Amino acid sequence: MASGAEVRQGAERYRFDGVVVDAAAHTLVRDGGIQQVEPKAFAVLLELLRPPGELIDRDRLLDAVWGHRHVTPGVLTRAIAQLRTALNDNALHPRYIQTQHALGYRFVGTLEEEPEAVPAESAPDASVEGEPYRPMPHAGTERRLEPRYQAGLWLLAALLLALALAWGARQHRGAPALAVSPSIAVLPFTTLSDDRRDDYFAEGLATEMHSALAGVRGIKVAAWLPPEAIDRKLDMQALGRKLGVATVLDATVRREGQRFRISARLSDTGNGVTLWSRTYERDAAAIFDTQSEIASEVATTLVGVLPDAGEGLRKRLTPTRNFAAFDAYLLGMWQLMKPRSEVAEGEAIASFNNALAQDAKFARAQAGICRGHIWQFIAARSVDALNRATQACDRARQMDPRIGAVQLALGDLYAATGETQKALMHYRAAENDASEKANALVGEAKAHASTGNPELAMRLFTQALELSPGNPLILGRLGYMQYQAGAVQEGITSLAKAVDLDPGNARLWSTYGGMLMASGRNADAIHAFEKSMSIEPLEHVIGNLGLLKYEEGNYREAADLHRKSIALDSDNFELWGNLADALAELPDGAAQARDAYSKAAGMAESFLAHKSDDAMAYSLLAWYRANLGDAAGARESIRRAEALPVGQDEVALRNAGTFAVIGDIPQARLRLQRARAAGIPEARIAGDKALQRAGLANSAGVRRD
Structure with a gap:
């Protein structure tokens, strides 16, 4: 053993320049702070320290640490880069780890002698705040403690260790901790093609790569973020801190006719070092093999040899062997993941159909059609969209039910129709991918939230965010679940994080604005709606702006906005109901209002025949029936709405207005009490025209109980 290392009773410790490496405790401490490194990197450091100054070739290190040589040299390069970051070493001017090009590495620091323990009887007189010094007995002569005292000392030692660790962490809180396990962010690839419309192809390759790497055991993959959410001005270290990862994969893509060029690079965010890079120039048909090669190189650099020799990655990245079908599929996914409107979803479905025209067995393209129709059904509450979704999902299931995307789409389909147990069965099957x-965990969380189990839903959302940290879409869905459960402020906080992570998503801004409006923060809501409108004019945003105009008393302007929203989505009964409310306030609008209420009621009845678990839909149907003079029908719809577990705060407020319309003031007061108890802001109650007319609220917000 080299000088400077202490090896006593199985211990192995090394000390140099304020660094202490303890093999038994598996710790690397620098200047009093613990530096977290991956186990393989720590093992490499020990191999270098055991013969300090000796050149250790790459094969010897790979044999000693990874047990074989069938891994790429990148795993060793990454381990060395992580050690340099932990030791604050510089590759160009090394103080500790020197690279011998093409040969190996050596430790060039100076090891220090471990300080000897001071014998108790030779210790000088000392006192602490007047307390006399009491020498401890020698090892081997101490009195054996009784078990209860031994346990107490172990507890005390554990407590002191915890305090020491906490202190060390506190001292180094300003510096980002290294990821303990391999972690990576896949950035949106950049197109260098002359045709800027080729963005979808570059981004599509990146999303496929992201999904494939997320399936590799042992690698933590950061959530996918669109190009507008990535600050390209940040250096690699700052980007790593923001995304919370140790490595970043980026690439440029140029496509010219039937040829492509991809230049990919994997970088260490601790020091900016390039761990692996390569440029591929090939024919279009080779895109699948190229994707697989890049993924395998990246994965083996991060975790070493893959147990299946990369077969899982090749399978995931080769959903078809037809390049034209794959190209159309990438376009469809790009359209589907853009801020979703009925137009965008229709374009995505057309692209997926184009992919199927090229390869009739392309199951993932068929699953994409299913998802597009499901989202149309959820957004527009259109029965026709539900029928199309059911047919598309059945075809996807017949093509290949083993694919996770197919199982996920089936779960979404049954969740949309309120068949919770079937939805959960398919979501759990999707977890296998x-x-x-x-x-899949998000789907399960939403399903459990819909049946009145928000605690389990929250645990599942937490698990989903652990798998995909910082995922704006998951945060958005979490926020909506919190809002439905009555935790409005928590929902707003989640949506605020979501729009901060993905500021170019019109749908997230729309949902955020809707929650702000529901909490009575109308000025903030208008700002969010304007942000959404600046990205894409969504029917719900226009409708919500119409509702704000209605509350202000600008009924004709509100009616105009509602007509615009209906022009974008004519199958949504809620939009027709909003138009009816505005028309009913106009001196010449009674007949038109009745027609709009009739249309809204008929569409709501058809919708509820297919989705009977939507409490708010029943509550809205009650409102339409009350305004059409059908008091008995309104009461029955209220009964059904209040028998369901979710969204009862909004349901209570809506039902209070409905009871006011049919003249049942005691029941209206009871629902108002429920709404207030659930946290509905007084400003919302004050703005309800039906409650105002019944003398239960006024525009000044004064309670009239």
């Missing part, structure tokens, strides 16, 4: 597991 690691690349879809986070989305």
Whole structure:
């Protein structure tokens, strides 16, 4: 053993320049602070320290640490880079780890002698605040403690260790901690093609790579973020801190006719070092093999040899062998993941159909059609969209039910129709596909929230965010679940994080604005709606702006906005109901209002025949029936709405207005009490025209109980 290392009773410790490496405790401490490094990197450091100054070739290190040589040299390069970051070493001017190009590495620091323990009887007189010094007995002569005292000392030692660790962490809180396990962010690839419309192809390759790497055991993959959410001005270290990862994969893509060029690079965010890079120039048909090669190189650099020799990655990245079908599929996914409107979803479905025209067995393209129709049904509450979604999902199931995307789509379909147990069965099956597991957990969380189990839903959302940290779509869905459960402020906080992570998502801004409006923060809501409108004019945003105009008393302007929203989505009964409310306030609008209420009621009845678990839909149907003079029908719809577990705060407020319309003031007062108890802001109650007319509220917000 080299000088400077202490090896006593199985211990192995090394000390140099304020650094202490303890093999038994598996710790690396620098200047009093613990530096977290991956186990393989720590093992490499020990191999270098055991013969300090000796050149250790790469093969010897790979044999000693990884047990074989069938791994790429990148795993060793990454381990050395992580050690340099932990030791604050510089590759160009090394103080501790020197690279011998093409040969190996050596430790060039100076090891220090471990300080000897001071014998108790030779210790000088000392006192602490007047307390006399009491020498401790020698090892081997101390009195054996009784078990209860031994346990007490172990507890005290553990407590002191915890305090020491906490102190060390506190001292170094300003510096980002290294990821303990391999972690990576896949950035949106950049197109260098002359045709800027080729963005979808570059981004599509990146999302496919992201999903494939998310399925590799042992690698933590940061959530996918669109290009507008990535600050390219940040250096690699700052980007790593923001995304919370140790490595970043980026690439440029140029496509010219039937040829492409991809230049990919994997970088260490601790020091900015390039761990691996390569440029590929090939024919279009080779895109699948190229994707697989890049993914395998990256994965083996991060975790070493893959147990299946990369077969899982090749399978995930080769959903078809037809390049034209794959190209159309990438376009469809790009359209589907953009801020969702009925137009965008229709374009995505057309692209997926184009992919199927090229390869009739392309199951993931068929699953994309299913998802597009499901989202149309959820957004527009259109029965026709539900029928189309059911047919598309059945076809996807017949093509290949083993694919996670197919199981996820089936789960979404049954969740949309309120068949919770069937939905959960398919979501759990989708979990077997690691690349879809986070989305499957979100589906399960939403299903449990819909049945009145928010605690379990929250645990599942937490698991999903652990798998995909900082995922804006998951945060958005979490926020909506919190809002439905009555935790409005928590929902607003989650949506605020979501729009901060993905500021270019019109749908997230729309949902955020809707929650702000529901909490009575109308000025903030208008700002959020304007942000959404600046990205894409969504029907719900226009409708919500119409509701704000209605509350202000600008009924004709509100009616105009509602007509615009209906022009974008004519199958949504809620939009027709909003138009009816505005028309009913106009001197010449009674007949038109009745027609709009009739249309809204008929569409709501058709919708509820397919989705009977939507409490708010029943509550809205009650409102339409009350305004059409059908008091008995309104009461029955209220009964059904209040028998369901979710969203009872908004349901209570809506039902209070409905009871006011049919003249049942005691029941209206009872629902108002429920709404207030659930946290509905007084400003919302004050703005309800039906409650004002019944003398239960006024525009000044004064309670009239």
